[in-house]
Every structure is written in structure tokens, then in C-alpha cells.
Amino acid sequence: MKIAFVVPEAVPYIKTGGLGDVAGTLPVYLTKLGFNTILILPLYKTIKDKNLELELVEKGDVKIGERALPFSIYKHKEAQVYFIENDEFFLRDSPYNTKEGDYPDNYIRFAFFSKVSLDFIVKKGDIDVIHVHDWQTSILPVYKELFYPNSKEKVVLTIHNIGYQGIFPKDVLKEISIPPSLLTIDGLEFYGNVNYLKGGILFSDCVTTVSPSYAKEIQTKEYGFGLEGILRKVRRKLFGIINGIDYSYWNPKVDKFIKVNYGKDSIDNKKLENKKLLFEELNLNFPLSLPLFSLISRLVSQKGIDILIEGFDDIMKLPLNFVLLGTGDKKFEEKLMSLGEKYRSKFIPLIKFDEGLAHRIYAASDFFLMPSKFEPCGLGQMIALRYGTVPIVRRTGGLKDTIQDYHEKTNCGNGISFDEYDSFDLIKSVERGVKIFREGKSYKKIQEIGMNCDYSWDSSAKEYLNLYRRLKEE
Ligand code: ADP
Numbered sequence: 001m002k003i004a005f006v007v008p009e010a011v012p013y014i015k016t017g018g019l020g021d022v023a024g025t026l027p028v029y030l031t032k033l034g035f036n037t038i039l040i041l042p043l044y045k046t047i048k049d050k051n052l053e054l055e056l057v058e059k060g061d062v063k064i065g066e067r068a069l070p071f072s073i074y075k076h077k078e079a080q081v082y083f084i085e086n087d088e089f090f091l092r093d094s095p096y097n098t099k100e101g102d103y104p105d106n107y108i109r110f111a112f113f114s115k116v117s118l119d120f121i122v123k124k125g126d127i128d129v130i131h132v133h134d135w136q137t138s139i140l141p142v143y144k145e146l147f148y149p150n151s152k153e154k155v156v157l158t159i160h161n162i163g164y165q166g167i168f169p170k171d172v173l174k175e176i177s178i179p180p181s182l183l184t185i186d187g188l189e190f191y192g193n194v195n196y197l198k199g200g201i202l203f204s205d206c207v208t209t210v211s212p213s214y215a216k217e218i219q220t221k222e223y224g225f226g227l228e229g230i231l232r233k234v235r236r237k238l239f240g241i242i243n244g245i246d247y248s249y250w251n252p253k254v255d256k257f258i259k260v261n262y263g264k265d266s267i268d269n270k271k272l273e274n275k276k277l278l279f280e281e282l283n284l285n286f287p288l289s290l291p292l293f294s295l296i297s298r299l300v301s302q303k304g305i306d307i308l309i310e311g312f313d314d315i316m317k318l319p320l321n322f323v324l325l326g327t328g329d330k331k332f333e334e335k336l337m338s339l340g341e342k343y344r345s346k347f348i349p350l351i352k353f354d355e356g357l358a359h360r361i362y363a364a365s366d367f368f369l370m371p372s373k374f375e376p377c378g379l380g381q382m383i384a385l386r387y388g389t390v391p392i393v394r395r396t397g398g399l400k401d402t403i404q405d406y407h408e409k410t411n412c413g414n415g416i417s418f419d420e421y422d423s424f425d426l427i428k429s430v431e432r433g434v435k436i437f438r439e440g441k442s443y444k445k446i447q448e449i450g451m452n453c454d455y456s457w458d459s460s461a462k463e464y465l466n467l468y469r470r471l472k473e474e
Pocket residue numbers: 016017018019021296297298325326327352353354355358377378379380381383
């Protein structure tokens with residue numbers, strides 16, 4: 001059985017968020033389970049800059065709309081990874097957008113990527129399942145239906161975040177070789193526009209999303225972003241499979257980004273040493289004895305940054321310190337910077353993307369905040385558990401499936417969680433965290449339960465494997 005992952009990002013080549021982690025790690029685990037997997041990515045500028053050893057596999061033009069678009073396909077010499085080159089589309093500083101917003105030609109960039117990948121896969125002839133991800137590759141199953149209706153490959157679409165759908169004006173259809181007959185309510189039409197993700201949902205053999213709770217939530221008006229009706233219709237082919245994290249990469253025992261490595265047995269002193277080193281690195285004179293809270297995230301409203309800012313003055317009244325690492329919406333970045341000025345003695349906002357620093361913050365913190373409005377799966381809370389850092393989360397989507405609220409009486413639970421999306425509940429949970437930290441014993445228990453959780457890819461990769469098998473047998 002052979003699987004092709006067609007993805008807009010994947011570690012270690014390119015990552016802007018959780019999709020990159022998943023798309024890079026799941027194929028590795030599937031390969032370990034004896035599956036043959038290949039990965040297909042756009043050859044972005046950042047990947048070209050890495051000077052990987054690439055060999056040319058194919059070169060040509062693909063006709064999309066009226067244009068003949070040139071492409072080259074390269075294979076990474078040391079891996080089953082293919083890159084599709086077109087410098088007009090991919091030789092840019094970031095994959096999807098600039099600070100000003102999305103690239104206006106994203107509709108053709110990713111239609112092109114999907115079409116070239118599909119042609120390549122069908123020509124190869126040895127692929128059983130094509131696994132596409134998010135709106136960027138959702139046009140692939142539509143193309144498959146149009147251009148290769150009898151080809152044997154099954155298509156699985158994974159939705160990592162339904163908030164991003166690839167919605168474009170209807171005029172783009174002609175430019176991407178999709179007939180107007182598909183611009184209907186049962187096709188790609190979406191309030192007068194074209195919706196790529198809707199196409200993917202309709203034309204894939206199976207749709208998955210990244211946690212069982214999120215699979216249910218997206219069928220409701222509150223979380224479906226307008227696609228809830230269509231998802232309810234196709235619910236028989238919709239499944240939720242929780243993401244894992246790469247346990248060999250996210251491992252405080254061997255993590256190369258942290259100076260003082262630790263495991264379950266050495267957590268007490270070593271975590272404190274990590275805190276001390278982080279404060280030195282960031283030039284902070286925060287007291288070591290206070291609990292350190294952290295948040296590492298894209299700074300967008302999905303992540304609960306609004307309620308954090310709303311409750312910030314109250315949170316700052318509590319005996320704690322706070323480190324925040326993130327980039328995103330300008331309004332949030334600016335507000336957090338000004339809060340950084342105001343609360344200089346206990347809060348530091350770090351407005352950048354920095355992988356190494358993220359590891360050091362996970363290792364140094366006592367609590368990790370994820371007050372998300374919605375969260376398809378979330379990786380931050382699982383990483384936090386792995387580093388003995390207690391997650392404080394809003395009970396939604398994947399956060400609900402992975403974090404159980406701690407109960408003093410039963411001594412069960414791996415974190416702190418709250419239900420309502422408002423600053424009051426967030427403040428109360430932070431307050432609870434501070435109290436538990438002070439008491440010591442319960443804090444240690446939560447930490448221990450968290451570190452004993454297993455959110456590695458092992459079991460989730462097996463669920464995907466079963467799904468591919470079922471599809472092949474159909
Ligand atoms: P999403 O995919 O919605 O952004 P996830 O929680 O699924 O959220 O994954 C986010 C990933 O990106 C985690 O690995 C997190 O550590 C990382 N991350 C987010 N922001 C930053 C940042 N500014 N610097 C370094 N890593 C970050």
C-alpha cells in the first residue's frame with residue numbers, strides 16, 4: 001500500500017503552524033508501520049535556500065485555464081519527498097501571505113500545485129491513497145473527478161482548521177479549468193463565490209479532521225464557518241482522528257534546544273534551572289519562586305487573544321510571571337507590546353517566530369495557556385504535557401479531547417480547563433493555577449499525570465492506517 005501526501009507545508013522543510021508538524025510527522029510514523037509514503041510539497045524560496053540535494057524527475061508545462069504553466073519536479077535525494085517548482089508562484093518570502101494579507105494569486109498557485117501533483121501521481125500509477133490537507137490542496141479531488149474519473153486512487157482530505165476555506169471570486173473558475181456546471185449549491189459555490197474546501201469535502205472519498213470533538217463541532221453553526229450543512233450531509237464519511245506530536249523531537253530528555261535536559265525523575269530541579277536560564281537569555285529579573293505562565297501561539301482571535309487581553313490587568317494582579325511568544329494580527333501584536341511596557345516587571349511579549357526559544361519556554365514554564373475560542377486539535381497543550389508544564393485550556397475541540405480538568409478529591413486530571421469563552425473564566429483558571437502551584441502537592445500530581453500521558457503519533461498513525469485500508473477495500 002502506498003500513500004501520497006500532497007501538502008502545502010511539512011516539517012522539517014517548511015512550517016507555519018500545526019499542519020506543518022502533522023504533515024511532516026505522520027508520514028514518518030506510517031513508514032515506521034511498514035507503509036510506503038511519499039510527500040509532495042511546493043518548492044518555496046525557503047526550501048530552495050536550504051540547498052538540499054535534489055534530483056530532477058520531470059519537467060514540462062501544465063495547461064490550466066488558458067495558460068501553459070511551466071513546472072519542474074525534483075526529488076530530495078535522501079528522502080521520499082518531491083518538490084514542485086514554479087518560481088513565479090513559489091519563490092516568495094512566505095508560503096501564503098505577506099504582512100499586508102494573502103497573496104492575491106493563491107487561487108492559481110495552489111490549483112497549479114494540486115494539478116501537477118495529481119498528474120504526477122496518476123502517471124506514477126503505484127499510489128493507492130492520496131492524502132490532501134486543507135483548502136490549499138482541496139482542488140485535487142475535484143480535478144481527479146474531472147480529469148481522471150476512473151483512476152484507482154482514493155482521496156482523503158484532512159481539515160486542520162475549517163476557519164480557512166480558500167474562498168475566491170467565482171471568475172477564477174475559468175482560470176483554473178473548472179467548468180461552470182460545478183458552480184452550484186451542491187458544488188463549489190459558496191454565497192456567490194468559489195469555496196475550495198467545499199470542493200474537497202464533496203469530492204474526497206473520506207474527510208477527516210484532527211480530533212473527535214472537532215469533527216462533531218464543525219457540524220454546528222457555531223463552529224462550521226458556513227460549511228456545517230454540507231458536513232452534516234457527508235457525516236458518514238467524516239471522522240475525527242486526534243493528532244499526535246513527534247515524541248523523538250519533543251522530548252525534554254534529549255531536546256537540543258535546551259541546555260539542561262530532564263525527564264520525569266529529574267523534573268524538580270532541572271525545570272527550575274531551565275527557568276533560570278530562560279530569564280538570563282531574555283535578560284529578565286523575574287523571581288524564580290513565582291509560577292511562570294507562558295503562551296506560544298499565532299496571535300489571532302481563534303487563539304483567545306481577545307479574552308487574554310481583556311483579562312490582562314486582573315491576571316497581572318496575581319503573583320505570577322508571564323512570557324508570551326507569537327506573531328500574528330497587528331492589533332494584537334501592538335496591544336501586547338504596550339502591555340509589555342506597562343507590566344515590564346512581570347510580563348514579556350516576544351513578537352517573533354522562534355522554534356528554539358519555543359522549546360526553552362515549554363521547558364521553563366510551570367503553566368501553558370491555550371484559551372482558544374475554537375481549537376481543531378492543538379499541539380501546544382500536548383507539547384506542554386511532555387515538558388511537565390501544566391496546560392490551562394478552554395474546553396473545546398482537541399483541547400477537550402486531550403486535557404482533563406484536575407479534581408482535588410480524586411487526584412485525577414492532567415490540566416486545568418474552563419468552559420465559557422470569556423475573560424472571567426480565564427482569570428479564575430489562572431488564579432486556580434497559582435493556588436495549586438502554591439500548594440505544591442497537587443501541582444506535582446498534575447505534572448506527573450501529564451508526563452505519563454501518551455500523545456505520540458503511535459496510536460493515531462494506526463487509526464489512519466485502518467482508514468486507508470478500509471478505503472482500499474471499498
Ligand atoms: P496552529 O496550527 O493553529 O497554529 P497548534 O497548537 O496546532 O496551532 O500548533 C502550533 C505549533 O506552532 C506548535 O508547535 C507551537 O509550538 C508552534 N508555534 C506557534 N507560534 C510560534 C512561535 N511564535 N514561535 C515558535 N513556535 C511557534
